[in-house]
Amino acid sequence: MPIIGLGTWQINGEDLEISLEAALESGYRSIDTATIYQNEDVIGRVVKKWIDAGKLKREELYIVTKLPPCFMRPEDVEPCLRSSLEKLQLDYVDLYLIHVPFGFKNVDGQMVPVTELGVVDLDMNTDHLAIWKMMEEMVDKHLTRDIGLSNFNIPQIRRVLSRSRIPPANLQVELHVLNQQNELVNYCKRNHISVTSYSTFASPGCKPFFDSIGIEVYIPDLFSDPVVKKIAETHGKNPAQVLLRHMAQKGIAVIPKSKNPDRVKSNFDIFDFVLNDDEMKQLNNLNADPPIRVVDMTMFPG
Numbered sequence: 001m002p003i004i005g006l007g008t009w010q011i012n013g014e015d016l017e018i019s020l021e022a023a024l025e026s027g028y029r030s031i032d033t034a035t036i037y038q039n040e041d042v043i044g045r046v047v048k049k050w051i052d053a054g055k056l057k058r059e060e061l062y063i064v065t066k067l068p069p070c071f072m073r074p075e076d077v078e079p080c081l082r083s084s085l086e087k088l089q090l091d092y093v094d095l096y097l098i099h100v101p102f103g104f105k106n107v108d109g110q111m112v113p114v115t116e117l118g119v120v121d122l123d124m125n126t127d128h129l130a131i132w133k134m135m136e137e138m139v140d141k142h143l144t145r146d147i148g149l150s151n152f153n154i155p156q157i158r159r160v161l162s163r164s165r166i167p168p169a170n171l172q173v174e175l176h177v178l179n180q181q182n183e184l185v186n187y188c189k190r191n192h193i194s195v196t197s198y199s200t201f202a203s204p205g206c207k208p209f210f211d212s213i214g215i216e217v218y219i220p221d222l223f224s225d226p227v228v229k230k231i232a233e234t235h236g237k238n239p240a241q242v243l244l245r246h247m248a249q250k251g252i253a254v255i256p257k258s259k260n261p262d263r264v265k266s267n268f269d270i271f272d273f274v275l276n277d278d279e280m281k282q283l284n285n286l287n288a289d290p291p292i293r294v295v296d297m298t299m300f301p302g
């Protein structure tokens with residue numbers, strides 16, 4: 001998979017069209033979406049436009065989408081993936097991820113069903129192994145090329161891996177300098193599972209979202225970190241580029257999101273400099289103990 005892709009959480013409509021156009025113009029070929037982002041149709045429209053115009057071939061793209069928690073049952077996997085494909089106007093995706101290790105009840109397909117008590121209507125019978133078997137069938141049916149996991153921890157991955165016919169190709173988790181999850185990353189490397197960092201900037205734009213659902217969240221300002229700033233100055237790059245380069249240089253894919261076309265372009269511009277061993281060490285040493293996690297799933301009370 002490409003080492004860099006475009007993230008698309010909390011972006012939709014015209015903003016997403018502009019961002020995606022800028023990304024494709026800049027050279028991005030990987031796009032990260034999810035059923036729960038409810039923007040697959042916009043991505044499908046833009047991608048089709050590019051393919052129809054002969055500016056892009058399907059096989060040049062790497063499209064990732066995810067099984068949402070409300071469809072965490074074996075019988076829901078195929079209809080959900082087929083619905084994503086319809087919206088994306090594609091015959092297959094490149095990577096299909098299980099979005100989170102927990103499930104919600106399927107209440108008329110609501111993305112986040114809520115009980116009368118105001119908490120999320122959880123499905124306590126979620127069965128990772130049964131779902132994984134169905135994920136494997138999606139590969140057999142050529143509806144996705146690869147399958148993987150997101151937000152799973154080591155025991156959960158180990159269990160899937162031990163019973164899989166087709167092993168997970170990728171794990172997507174929150175990874176940034178203050179939350180480097182070394183044990184998890186090393187476990188994946190040992191088991192030939194590629195890793196994708198989400199929220200590489202610690203998701204600085206997600207505060208309004210958390211505010212809107214009444215959840216207090218601490219978002220560290222990684223762009224102002226003195227170590228990051230100093231290294232950026234040394235290379236004539238900006239802090240965002242250093243944060244992305246740090247992950248990429250560790251062999252971890254990045255999927256930064258931006259609705260600003262200039263930022264989309266500059267986030268891709270990380271291939272003309274190399275961080276030296278000392279700089280990598282300084283950035284590795286920013287890892288916080290305990291780690292600072294932004295997307296900690298408290299957005300789903302219950």
Ligand SMILES: NC(=O)c1ccc[n+]([C@@H]2O[C@H](COP(=O)([O-])OP(=O)(O)OC[C@H]3O[C@@H](n4cnc5c(N)ncnc54)[C@H](OP(=O)(O)O)[C@@H]3O)[C@@H](O)[C@H]2O)c1
Pocket residue numbers: 006007008009010032033099150151172173197198199200201202203204205206223240241255256257258259260263264266267295
């Ligand atoms: N699997 C999961 O559970 C999961 C969870 C979270 C995220 N993700 C995926 O990972 C992607 C990235 O994570 P994220 O969206 O949480 O956060 P992120 O990429 O860490 O940060 C995005 C924020 O940074 C700002 N930004 C982007 N480039 C910048 C730059 N060069 N300089 C200054 N600010 C910049 C953006 O603002 P502007 O838009 O205003 O530029 C936006 O507010 C998501 O979009 C999604 O695809 C997956």
